[in-house]
Amino acid sequence: MTLAARPAFDRALWESDCWARLEQRQADADRAFVYGVVSTGIYCRPGCPSRLPRRENVRFFADAAAARRAGFRACLRCDPxxxxxxxxxxxxxxxxxxLIESAEGRPAFxxxxxxxxxxxxxxxxxFKxxxxxxxxxxxxxxxxxxxLDSLGQGESVTTAIAAAGYGSPSRFYEGVADLGARPRALSRGGAGEHIxxxxxxxxxxxxxVAATQKGICAIELGDGADALAADFRRRFARACLAEDAAFSQAVADVVTLVEEPSRAFALPLDVRGTVFQEKIWRLLREIPPGETMTYGELAAKAGCPSAVRAVARACASNAIAVAIPCHRVVGKGGTLTGYRWGVERKAALLKREGR
Incomplete structure (x- = not known):
């Protein structure tokens, strides 16, 4: 096997890119390089609030240690x-x-x-x-x-609403209109719900594969049928479980999707999550088959480039495998990082999509 030669480092091109990012004061460049100013002997972050120096007086360094070795001292304003x-x-x-999560009642913002x-x-x-x-x-x-946690533990709707900090029941019902299952049913382990x-x-x-009246609410992968079923029954211990011909067809469509993940999936979904999670899940469905996106790229697309960990948690919380394709999100350099249903399955799905 012949390895391709690694392209030579083009310093002029790198410095040109650094200067462009410095001119734009790109905050995300703070980790990429530092720059020294010959006329002052000081090195700074790209995001330093000091006046932009003349280009001929600027020297670029990969890190602060390199700038110090070249004789520059750290800026006191930006503390590189x-x-x-x-x-x-x-x-x-x-x-x-x-502070928000530990507040009793509405936080004092x-x-x-x-x-x-x-x-x-x-x-x-x-924060936003x-x-x-x-x-x-x-x-x-x-x-x-x-x-929802209180309801899932069997608390009454009234008790759960009060304990969560809602000022009135109407506020609570406005906030959970997209549940797919009624709050009272959730408080009784799904009692009264047809799942x-x-x-x-x-x-x-x-x-x-599980579905409420609104649509598919779970697609989960596993090694054993009994374990998958037991976990689902535990979460919805009192739900009315049923099978019919129409649902059998839906299951067949899901199995086909697993075999060919690049196929379009037209069945309705019953998606349940926080505002942030649901935003990330919508963006996941916009990643074309055969393509991948890093967690950082997904965070940037969501408008929150510094929330990479939150994006990763949202991907890990996805309960609808393949149809919401969190398997298309990878680590830096295309590495296959964790997957709720196993990295081996993630690799298999990507291979089937031609990646």
Whole structure:
């Protein structure tokens, strides 16, 4: 096997790209390089707020250590040796998320902003850029999750609504209109809900397909039919489970999709998640068969380039395999990172799509 020769590093091209990114003050360039200014002897981040120097006075370095070896000293304004702006903002967002999640009742967003050393407007903008949600929307998603968790544990609807922090039942019902299952039914393990499910064999092992009256709510892959079925029955212990000819056809369509993941899938889906998760799942369905996207690229497409981990968690929370193609998201350099139903299945699906 003959390996292709690695292309030679073109420093002039690299420096031209660095200068273009410096001119645009691209925040994501802070990790890519630093630049030194000959006239001052100082090196800075690309996002430094100082005045743009003349091009002939600029030298580019891959990292701060290289700039120091060349005799430059660190800028006191942008602190290129410390955490980048993106890293500092990520830490502040993590702090804000912890405060929001631990608040009893509605969080005091002004106080949270002050604890992060920001105005409410700046805090709101930073939080949305990182999570693709406003602080208020994030808190609404937390309330919804808390209420659904309580319902799933058998709490009454009234108790779950009060414990989650809803001011009135109407607010709760507005927030969960897309559940596919009624809240009271969820509080009784799916009691009263008609959920059809079955397990079928496929070339990747076994596939469980489940559907509510709204559409397919789960496509799960596994090694054993009994284990898949047992887990589903545990989650919907009191649901009315049924099989009919129409659903058998839907299962056949899902098995065909597993065998040929590049085929169009026209069956309706009953998607359940937070606002952020559902946004990521919609974007996943826009990735064409045979193509892949990194978690970073998906985060950027969602409008939150710094929320790579949140995007990865949203992919991992997807319960509808193949139809919502989270298998098309890969790590840097095309590496096959974790997959809810096994990396081997992820590789097989991508191979079937011609990648």
């Amino acid at each position: 040796d410390g955490a980048s702006r993106a890293e500092r903002e990520a830490a502040l967002v993590a702090k804000a998320v912890a 002004d106080a949270i902003a002050r604890s992060c050393g920001m105005s409410r407007h700046h805090f709101h903008r930073m 850029a990182a999570t693709s949600m406003t602080p208020g929307s994030y808190f609404a998603a937390i309330k919804k999750r808390r209420a 059809r499910f079955t397990v079928a064999a496929c070339s990747l092992g076994f596939v469980l």
